[in-house]
Amino acid sequence: MTALDDRFVKRRHDAPTGYFEVEAAGLRWLDVPGGVPVAEPLHVSPTQLTTTRLDMSPPTESAAEDFGRRLAVTHDAGARYFGVSPDGWSGDGYIGTIPLPHALEPVRSWGEFYANLRLRPYLRAAYDQGIHLDVIGRVCTRLEAGEYDDPSDEPCRIHGDLWSGNVLWTPDGVHLIDPAAHGGHRETDLAMLALFGLPRLDRVLRAYDEAHSLRDGWRERIGLHQLHPLLVHVVLFGGGYVAQAIEAARRY
Template identity: 55%
Template sequence: MPDVFRKRQPAAPPAALAAEAAGLAWLAAAGGVAVCPVLEVAEDHLLLERVAEVAPTAAAAEDFGRALARTHAAGAPRFGAGPPGAEAAWIAVLDLPLSDRALPWGAFYAELRLRPYLRAARDADALGAEDARALEEVCTRLVDGDVPGADVAPARLHGDLWSGNVLWSARGAVLIDPAAHGGHPETDLAMLALFGLPHLDRVLAAYAEAADLPPGWRRRVPLHQLHPLLVHTVLFGGGYAGQAVRAAREVLAW
């Protein structure tokens, strides 16, 4: 019997645990990065195999970059598609809108990843009117198709790929806590950079070699960080609002 971890999430809807399990299964099916095995799905908990963590190495980081490229390349039916069997999704305790429409990436990102959290941040007085206008202008440009790097096929994203959701085992990186959906591959990469990851330069270099990243992807990092920054603004306010606005103004300066 493997060592196990029982995960409860009292602040989230019960369906969020089933969606998490579906996301882990979908990511595992890609044959890329390993995910934490789910042993049991119940209404009030997930039973997961505990990951025995070790210190990450440069070699493990490079393996992770190549494996993440394979996960992304497994694709998704459309931008905003959820894992099979998941009718809704969450990021932390917030709703993560899914889509059954074939939207171009710019419209998907603006309408389903930025504007819902922009509205919530304004309603919570975490963003002032002038700052919100900068973010809204980014959304307008996205909908109009006036941003570079938008012409990509939907990738199979982890969706909440900050460093805390990457565990390092003796066999390499293991992913936990996804908000899995179809999206732009650079979004996962940008989130890895947002909160720091050991050997991130090795991860990105190996990913770029395996996936043949298009030119200018590093410049687009602030654009792809807008979603997690707005999520954190809604959840925590404070400095995250300022970071989101700075990222938006950097995008508008292109």
């Protein structure tokens, strides 16, 4: 990574196919009027991505509230169906350094999408790290049965990897970087914000709920939406994430 006067350059000479191209497509897709600003992609190639450089500043209450309201706008821009890739990209994506499956055609429900494209693809690698398949399998069965679906849940335009490190507090407010963007559930982004601790999160969530009322019981579903990133961390890092993922799965 290289920071220049007005640009930021990410390089990876061994990048897998589409690694930077899908990231750039995700940034462009998330850049909607009134939504959360993103690091603007200026140039993309198979081995690097250049974006605008963003200066950092301390998180403030007003910036947190603005972020919450704008994130609701971004989500409400919508997506054609759950699991769809960002406009301008037709293949799978990446979360961190590992593949992130996209749905090539509409799926029946969010639960079906989440079970089959966000949990099951990582089970073999998670099993090798010590997670018993039946623990996650039971959650997948309940998801496919529609136990966590609601007719009001429309596919949203989500960042997909919205942990605190991808939320940049700047003098002009929050900007987003490094998306794993796709058509998903709004609660997924909110759960990810909580996973590793975002500054002033309560303010963000309150402003979000004022802009777009969240469905009853959303706080009880946070762990369900965190299960996918926890499995990703099990695959990448193993260790303490194994116990955390098992604990989350057993609640559902």
